[in-house]
Amino acid sequence: MIDSDCIFCKIVAGDIPSTKVLETDRVFAFRDLYPKAPTHVLVVPKDHYANVAELTAADPALAGEVLRATAEVAAAEGVAESGWRLFSNTGADGGQDVFHVHFHVAGGKPLGRMLSN
Template sequence: MIDADCLFCKIAEGAIPSTKVRETERVLAFRDLYPKAPTHVLVIPKDHYANVAELAAADPALAGEVLAVAARVAADDGIQETGWRLFANTGEHGGQDVFHVHFHVAGGKPLGPMLSA
């Protein structure tokens, strides 16, 4: 299922260009346009799910595939050994700004504390 008004659905369909780093039939990983670390890749299911809870409830196997692709991205970018962060913002208070579930793979430098006080 695709949402015609969704930025990430358009990227998944190829209507908006992205720098792809890994792709399966159901998952796409592409470089963030505004990276916060040397490696900053977004991993999305190609089908539209608004957030992590919706994806997990609807298709746990796809959620697992997204995580497997994220781990492969970290290995491909050479950050698996030094460490990396995987996170998904969910909802307004969680900092989600695109309401198509997406996971950030970030690393390549010390990332510091997860949350600020």
């Protein structure tokens, strides 16, 4: 399923250009336009799900494919050995800006603590 108003659905469809990093039948990964680290790749399911909870409830197997793809991206980007961060923002309070579930693969430098006390 595709949401015609969703920017990530448009990227997956090729209607908006992106720099593809990885693609499978059900997963697409592309470089973040505003990277927060030397490596910053977004990994999305090609089908539209608003957030992690919606994806895992609807298609746990696809959720696993997306997670597997994040590790493949980290390896392909050369950050698997040195370390990388995986995160997904869910909901407005969680900082989600695009309501198509996506995972950030970030690395390439020491990232420090994500949250402070």
